[in-house]
Amino acid sequence: MLSFTYESLPARIKFGRGTIASLADAIEEVAGTRALLLSTPQQTEQAREATLPAEGQIVGHFDGATMHTPLGVTEQALDVLKQTGADCVISFGGGSTIGLGKALALRTGVPQIAIPTTYAGSEVTPILGETVDGRKTTQRSPKILPNVVIYDVEFTLSLPPALSGISGLNAIAHAVEGLYARDTNPLVQLMAEAAVRTLATSLPRIMAAPQDIEARSQALFGAWLCGTVLGSVGMALHHKLCHTLGGAFDLPHAETHSIVLPHALAFNAPMIPEAMAALRRALGTEDPAGALFNLGRTVGAPASLKALGMPEAGIQTAAEQAVKNPYWNPRPVEFEAIRTMVARAYAGERPVEG
Missing domain, CATH: 3.40.50.1970 (Rossmann fold)
Known part of the structure; x- marks a missing residue:
């Protein structure tokens, strides 16, 4: 019930x-x-x-x-x-x-x-x-x-394709965390799944044809859904990490979200079966984290935090700050596991579940 x-x-x-x-x-x-x-x-x-x-x-x-x-x-x-x-x-x-x-x-x-x-x-x-x-x-x-x-x-229409893709991935991050937020609900989950599907479909179309007004309209609609999700529920580890990285190293906001997104999802995947099922439906794949990583490459987003100018020592700093006053998260936020995840994002490696 x-x-x-x-x-x-x-x-x-x-x-x-x-x-x-x-x-x-x-x-x-x-x-x-x-x-x-x-x-x-x-x-x-x-x-x-x-x-x-x-x-x-x-x-x-x-x-x-x-x-x-x-x-x-x-x-x-x-x-x-x-x-x-x-x-x-x-x-x-x-x-x-x-x-x-x-x-x-x-x-x-x-x-x-x-x-x-x-x-x-x-x-x-x-x-x-x-x-x-x-x-x-x-x-x-x-x-x-x-x-x-x-x-x-x-x-x-004047937003360059590369910026469109990065901005869209940033929006997707809001919807993904909304699927498994502590205070999520069926309405938010419906919006989040539709948002991910809409943006994952429209962003590659924009890369191929930047003046495609219908693709632009769908992407903007998807972004609205993502924002509505973000405004309706609390967020978790992904947003904590991105706020930490952005504030500590002055990294660009959307690019940071696009890089961290698949890694944070893979980290939480074992604890969020219903959210993963929704993402499999939305993305049409058995590997949602991998699909989001691939989408980043399709839209030309940077793959690594290193490429954004984050120093290697920032891996330790980010992990330390992430475990201090952490946001609620479906999986316990433990230092070594977070450090390993941030290191993969720093190097631009593919996300690994578990």
Whole structure:
């Protein structure tokens, strides 16, 4: 007999092609009149052009967002928010920009409108990861959740195929852990399995034909599902390791997730038979961890943490931090086993179950 708790997150989702035309209405929906636009330096011009439908409601642009949401950057953005008198924020971009919007909302209560241009999925989660002095910590709060998300598939067409693949693998990691989270439930498991299947099918199509609008739409839909899973349940060892590695060695977020994903899954596989069965269905294989490792090679993701610039001594550091205040995990988090797993990910070896 089923018994579970499921709480639906209260965000408004606008999904389709050309949905950016609704931006001005979205600002009104959150009771905003003076919006601060956020982006990374690399997306400055794209952000300004994309948000022209609401040009008259935008009073400033902070384009200093960066990965892992360092506290110093958030403080700079807070100054701009105060100087402009903005009463809402528009986060245009991937996880770095959306994370900055969340950090501002947490501190000031301003409503957020997120316009994702990658497959990160963080736009639909009440979760914020911040970095201070090389250590990344996460927190969860209703204040962190964006109020409106505008998914416009047009903005993903310019995402290079390699970045599309890495971003998509990052999203898949959320769904995979959602399948065996301590507080998972049947609705989350349905979304997670569908998300993995959708992204695993669409990402190779994008690599072959980057302008395939249907493949892009499916990938964006899959990313939304993955983010919804991440926002609905707690995470486990995979996310603990990635936060540790990202904060300690300033490794790129999505690439780190794509590398760690198959290894963390293989580590937990003996303890999660139902999740493995769902992944076998979603991926059409008896070896889900191996299939995810292969998908990484198909989409051109780096295979090793070494390739990202992590020092070999980081294997020991990551294992030590992973066993300190560990997230819940279906398999006990023991130092030697974690060290061995991180070493394989460092070297770019294939994942090994058990």
